[in-house]
Amino acid sequence: MPCDHPDCKKLLLALSSYLDGELDNPEQFAILKKHLDSCPDCKTVEDQMRYLLKICRSACTEKAPDKVLQLLKAKIRSKKFSRTVKI
Numbered sequence: 001m002p003c004d005h006p007d008c009k010k011l012l013l014a015l016s017s018y019l020d021g022e023l024d025n026p027e028q029f030a031i032l033k034k035h036l037d038s039c040p041d042c043k044t045v046e047d048q049m050r051y052l053l054k055i056c057r058s059a060c061t062e063k064a065p066d067k068v069l070q071l072l073k074a075k076i077r078s079k080k081f082s083r084t085v086k087i
Helices: 008-019 026-038 040-059 066-078
Strands: none
Touching: 008 026, 008 040, 026 040
């Protein structure tokens, strides 16, 4: 269970971007890192997500054809969604 930090839910929403190296804002990166270093519950969530990512990445050994990747990227870009979370 996450800690009772007032912004814990927000921080955990940004965790995926953090782990994927997509957290562009250095200030947000520092806030999240500081929280993870001081919160055992959130650190456990981070460790579990890292482990899951490792398993998923090792299971995906085949590369999709370039045409499929291009179509998928175009479809993703056409959707107006963002994983950006303000901390």
